[in-house]
Amino acid sequence: MSLTPPRTHTRRDPQDDRLRDLALARGGLDRVAHERTHPTVVDDLLGDPATRVVELRGEHLRVRSGGGGDLALHFRAPVEADRAGLGLHLGRGPDGTAYLGVVSSEPAPENAPEPASAAGADGPGEAETWLTLRQAGEALGARDAGLFTTALALSNWHATHRHCPRCGAETEPTQAGWVRRCVRDGSEHYPRTDPAVIMSVIDPDYRLLLGRGAHWPEGRFSVLAGFVEPGESFEDAVAREVAEEVGIRIDDARYLGNQPWPFPSSLMVGYAATTTETELRIDPAEIAEARWVTREEYRALLSSNEIRTPSGISIAKRIIEHWLGATVESVAGPSVVDR
Ligand SMILES: [Zn+2]
16 A cells, blocks of 8 residues: 655745645545455445445535534444445545445435534534535545545536436446446446636736626625636636636736635636736626735725635635735634635
């Protein structure tokens, strides 16, 4: 089994300011892809009481909080009912422990109280509840955030790829949940990830371009983003999206980092773009309003609650903070961050 050494051991270029430890770009398990092709791997894992199961109900996983404020996934041993669900071999820990995702047809219990730390209150004791990745992702540790992200991405893919794109017959899961195979022609289909670019656009006065999406509520602003098209590089997609949405040409785009965004199946690739063009020509089909802000103006808008930031687990928030030179919470507290 080969494991990647912890990131703290990696040597970094001192000039390198790329985004590290993005909330959903974390992990820590060995994915043991070679085990997936064993025909009984899921049955074997379900028969082993040492296997740690995470049960996915809709978009929810069971999460527990301790008095310390951080969240952790609830793991349990396999139960008979797991055999009726869809098994996903998510990987093994450093001690060889196997982690199995089970996509259940049960709905998550409604209106469950959130753990104290997720609700923003302090308090001793432990609580358990079912949370979405958007709710729990930031507060989970690296391994658990990676497990949740992978399980949700796979589950979303299975839910929408039940038929063969070649002949239209049904497909069935195989290879421990990492492949679907057509029951008629035997063709194999792999989980899909859709790349999207997301970028700061910065002018010669170091102002940031903020946009509000056509269907977003008043006050919610973020950086621009869009899907990469077939035959297009990330850098070309950055230039095209900026030109389409706000009508300006960029001079350069520099890579910042990336993270999975399984809502339902994206991979967000972050860039910092520069431009000397500042006159905006907005496409109203995509953008309701766009504006340039200095760092001082942005701090003031946050502090006065006139604008809100993207969600805490998003790369968008981290890209804004990269430009701002500070966390949003240090400027205006946690209440301006959208979930
Ligand atoms: Zn087929």
